[in-house]
Amino acid sequence: MHVTHLLLEEPIRMASILEPSKSSFFPAMTKIVGTLGPKSRSVEVISGCLKAGMSVARFDFSWGDIDYHQETLENLKTAVKSTKKLCAVMLDTVGPELQVVNKSEHSISLEANAVVVLTPDQDQEATSKLLPINYGGLSKAVKKGDTIFIGQYLFTGSETTSVWLEVDEVKEKDVVCVIKNSATLAGSLFTLHVSQIHIDLPTLTDKDKEVISTWGVRNNIDFLSLSYTRHAEDVRHAREYLSSLGDLNQTQIFAKIENIEGLTHFDEILQEADGIILSRGNLGIDLPPEKVFLFQKAAVYKCNMAGKPAVVTRVVDSMTDNLRPTRAEATDVANAVLDGSDSILLGAETLRGLYPVETISIVGKICAEAEKVFNQDLYFKKTVKYVGEPMTHLESIASSAVRAAIKVKASVIIVFTSTGRAARLIAKYRPTMPVLSVVIPRLKTNQLKWSFTGAFEARQSLIVRGLFPMLADPRHPAESTSATNETVLKVALDHGKASGVIKSHDRVVVCQKVGDASVVKIIELED
Ligand SMILES: Nc1ncnc2c1ncn2[C@@H]1O[C@H](COP(=O)(O)OP(=O)(O)OP(=O)(O)O)[C@@H](O)[C@H]1O
Ligand SMILES: CC(=O)C(=O)O
Numbered sequence: 134m135h136v137t138h139l140l141l142e143e144p145i146r147m148a149s150i151l152e153p154s155k156s157s158f159f160p161a162m163t164k165i166v167g168t169l170g171p172k173s174r175s176v177e178v179i180s181g182c183l184k185a186g187m188s189v190a191r192f193d194f195s196w197g198d199i200d201y202h203q204e205t206l207e208n209l210k211t212a213v214k215s216t217k218k219l220c221a222v223m224l225d226t227v228g229p230e231l232q233v234v235n236k237s238e239h240s241i242s243l244e245a246n247a248v249v250v251l252t253p254d255q256d257q258e259a260t261s262k263l264l265p266i267n268y269g270g271l272s273k274a275v276k277k278g279d280t281i282f283i284g285q286y287l288f289t290g291s292e293t294t295s296v297w298l299e300v301d302e303v304k305e306k307d308v309v310c311v312i313k314n315s316a317t318l319a320g321s322l323f324t325l326h327v328s329q330i331h332i333d334l335p336t337l338t339d340k341d342k343e344v345i346s347t348w349g350v351r352n353n354i355d356f357l358s359l360s361y362t363r364h365a366e367d368v369r370h371a372r373e374y375l376s377s378l379g380d381l382n383q384t385q386i387f388a389k390i391e392n393i394e395g396l397t398h399f400d401e402i403l404q405e406a407d408g409i410i411l412s413r414g415n416l417g418i419d420l421p422p423e424k425v426f427l428f429q430k431a432a433v434y435k436c437n438m439a440g441k442p443a444v445v446t447r448v449v450d451s452m453t454d455n456l457r458p459t460r461a462e463a464t465d466v467a468n469a470v471l472d473g474s475d476s477i478l479l480g481a482e483t484l485r486g487l488y489p490v491e492t493i494s495i496v497g498k499i500c501a502e503a504e505k506v507f508n509q510d511l512y513f514k515k516t517v518k519y520v521g522e523p524m525t526h527l528e529s530i531a532s533s534a535v536r537a538a539i540k541v542k543a544s545v546i547i548v549f550t551s552t553g554r555a556a557r558l559i560a561k562y563r564p565t566m567p568v569l570s571v572v573i574p575r576l577k578t579n580q581l582k583w584s585f586t587g588a589f590e591a592r593q594s595l596i597v598r599g600l601f602p603m604l605a606d607p608r609h610p611a612e613s614t615s616a617t618n619e620t621v622l623k624v625a626l627d628h629g630k631a632s633g634v635i636k637s638h639d640r641v642v643v644c645q646k647v648g649d650a651s652v653v654k655i656i657e658l659e660d
């Protein structure tokens with residue numbers, strides 16, 4: 134049975150803070166996206182990540198080739214089978230990312246006050262005096278006095294492996310810079326960030342298209358994470374491209390907001406995208422530090438009201454090398470949940486960190502604690518008011534289901550869905566209990582062969598706060614007759630019981646179609 138907790142706004146007894154939290158089947162309602170890489174690609178570690186609560190695996194093509202990521206993905210599939218934990222796949226594009234080209238991968242020492250030249254001539258060797266980069270347009274984009282930041286991929290800004298440069302002079306295609314701090318660039322991938330300039334490169338590059346049309350198609354990717362989305366047009370263009378690739382017309386696009394250009398066009402991007410990734414790594418460098426939290430609150434709120442998932446990145450950088458987050462990081466994770474985020478995306482922590490499984494587990498625990506004091510009541514009222522009247526039928530059913538579930542203290546909401554729309558709408562009202570979304574497969578044809586829909590829809594709910602999908606047996610007819618409804622409901626209830634979220638005598642709210650009418654019903658279980 135669902136326990137009521139005090140809200141943050143109510144007086145909390147200090148002693149209650151120390152009470153240990155009951156463990157539950159679901160580590161948290163907030164989802165965790167883990168970036169898989171060198172330290173997280175064995176079947177064993179991936180299985181640990183899944184058990185700790187990772188429900189989306191991110192494959193970042195900023196580094197590594199198709200074969201490397203395929204090998205990791207095969208291991209993920211093995212781990213999914215053996216742990217029986219579902220996991221969605223996210224392909225992250227390179228986009229207009231500026232990188233230092235260091236073919237020999239030697240470490241490079243840079244001395245404060247010395248001069249270093251950035252050159253687009255990629256045949257040159259990287260040295261402490263000359264750094265080849267992958268972009269020919271830098272000299273046109275910068276001017277004297279501009280700041281350039283270089284760091285190991287997914288830098289924090291405080292490592293001794295990252296460096297600030299100041300542009301001193303532009304010499305034809307080269308950019309001459311003064312080094313502001315001593316640093317040693319060690320590692321295989323260095324990215325470059327120039328504050329607040331326009332990079333004249335397409336958002337979906339030719340390399341990205343190649344990766345999507347091969348690796349993406351082969352693996353039926355659930356999500357495309359569109360790096361450096363700057364305009365709604367970028368999303369439309371990516372959507373057109375995906376649509377030309379058969380089943381990938383079902384892939385959802387998550388626009389990554391990583392710079393001020395993306396922030397400026399946020400509203401129009403949100404309209405086109407299926408979800409948003411608040412890429413705080415890059416954006417945190419583009420924005421003045423005192424503005425970062427404001428962007429987060431405003432962007433997450435807009436996503437919530439649109440009923441589209443908001444994913445927050447770069448939360449526990451220090452766990453890349455440590456078993457415990459800093460207090461600032463721990464508080465930051467909780468605040469992301471209180472702000473309304475759906476998912477937390479881990480980058481360096483799982484990719485090259487020493488403790489990928491522990492990181493997922495700790496982040497999940499922090500999320501779960503924050504969820505308990507999330508002011509659902511206030512959130513619900515704000516959302517209803519924002520949506521206004523008249524509501525669509527489905528939205529009114531969805532919000533009523535959430536309200537009923539809270540009023541009767543239901544342990545779960547079970548929602549039948551084919552397109553996933555009904556499940557997403559319920560999640561939009563942020564119920565305090567898990568939502569089992571029972572995806573009913575539908576038979577479809579492309580005039581060559583028949584197949585079932587449903588797998589994409591089920592996996593795509595793995596990034597939405599509170600949604601836990603299960604795929605119904607395709608042998609059940611998709612028509613919502615009362616007989617099929619009853620059989621499918623029984624399977625869902627058994628699944629809930631087996632996983633421990635539903636117990637005898639619990640109340641359960643069910644949202645389904647009976648004939649043509651959508652209904653919300655409350656059932657009370659016996660044994
Ligand atoms: N196979 C099903 N059996 C019973 N109820 C269903 C089924 N599929 C969806 N529903 C219910 O129908 C309503 C619409 O849900 P949703 O939009 O997710 O599914 P849909 O059936 O694909 O949509 P549409 O009504 O546009 O065809 C919701 O109340 C949902 O719970
Ligand atoms: C994850 C990422 O790309 C960022 O935070 O910038």
Ligand SMILES: [K+]
Nearest residue numbers: 195225226227
């Ligand atoms: K990337």
Ligand SMILES: [Mg+2]
Nearest residue numbers: 391412414415
């Ligand atoms: Mg980034």
